[in-house]
């Protein structure tokens with residue numbers, strides 16, 4: 447497979463240099479750029495799924511500040527990008543020319559310096575597509591990249607562009623630009639609105655790595671996953687970019703159930719707002735939703751179906767035990783508080799950290815109305831108000847972690863990141 451490197455090593459880096467001949471990242475060339483620099487262990491690759499209603503816009507920020515934007519939602523996202531501190535876009539990607547992905551692209555091109563623009567090369571006839579073309583025409587300094595297999599460095603992170611189905615053999619969704627983001631051992635998979643055909647194609651090419659993070663293809667449609675794909679990707683976190691009460695019925699219950707059945711935590715822009723994942727070189731990551739979600743036990747966490755005042759649970763974590771955390775596992779604990787009017791049965795619920803150390807609440811566990819429950823990390827005898835995970839060592843990372851409370855159906859009810 448021919449591949450091209452494009453280095454995006456910073457605004458001051460000289461020439462755009464498509465260097466050809468290197469192998470794709472999975473054959474080891476991903477290390478080429480990383481050996482050139484040392485990445486401090488505390489730096490993160492930030493991937494922010496922007497809440498743009500029914501559509502996609504994913505902002506990617508390398509530890510060194512380089513910025514990529516994959517799709518730009520249906521409308522104007524310039525004010526949002528400015529509010530997030532974006533000043534330039536090193537790589538702008540249009541996954542496919544549907545308006546819920548490219549509606550905001552022309553505005554981005556007009557508002558920010560953009561270095562590279564990538565799409566799948568498929569022409570389209572819509573007004574939003576023509577607007578993109580004229581915006582590009584007015585900015586001849588932007589370098590065009592067709593989405594052929596190549597790896598693009600974004601600071602110390604990299605973006606692998608996967609092979610597309612041949613032009614003319616697939617619908618627009620099934621020619622979505624598909625990307626694997628890598629930052630050390632942290633990997634994420636984005637593929638626009640790809641459907642069964644494209645996902646099957648990519649699995650057949652063995653181009654789907656085991657990833658921590660997956661953007662649900664096609665807004666969580668039931669044609670946006672296959673079991674073979676999910677088994678290959680084995681995502682731990684799935685983010686669905688979707689508008690509240692959209693007319694398509696996205697996300698579909700079958701897709702949500704499939705994501706959960708492979709063990710993934712599902713976050714949704716319609717419920718959680720902007721969803722930020724911070725990946726680290728060692729493969730660990732943190733999930734930082736803009737909003738915590740509160741939902742009824744057993745129900746899909748869908749705010750429109752849940753009276754906002756009905757379920758109010760609060761979760762926090764006291765991660766820093768007195769003394770050496772590992773010698774004092776009961777010195778760290780999670781606190782679950784109720785501001786509800788009724789008691790809540792927690793039997794079958796679980797509380798997990800980002801590394802998926804989970805405590806399973808035993809049958810009969812009850813959180814009293816207005817009450818609190820403390821879950822210690824170490825060993826002890828549960829008394830209905832204090833529970834013990836039974837670990838010999840600390841679980842909650844002092845430098846930051848994510849606690850997620852799942853109900854008996856596996857739905858994330860409360861997510862707390864610190």
Ligand SMILES: [Zn+2]
Pocket residue numbers: 501502544546547639664665
């Ligand atoms: Zn779409």
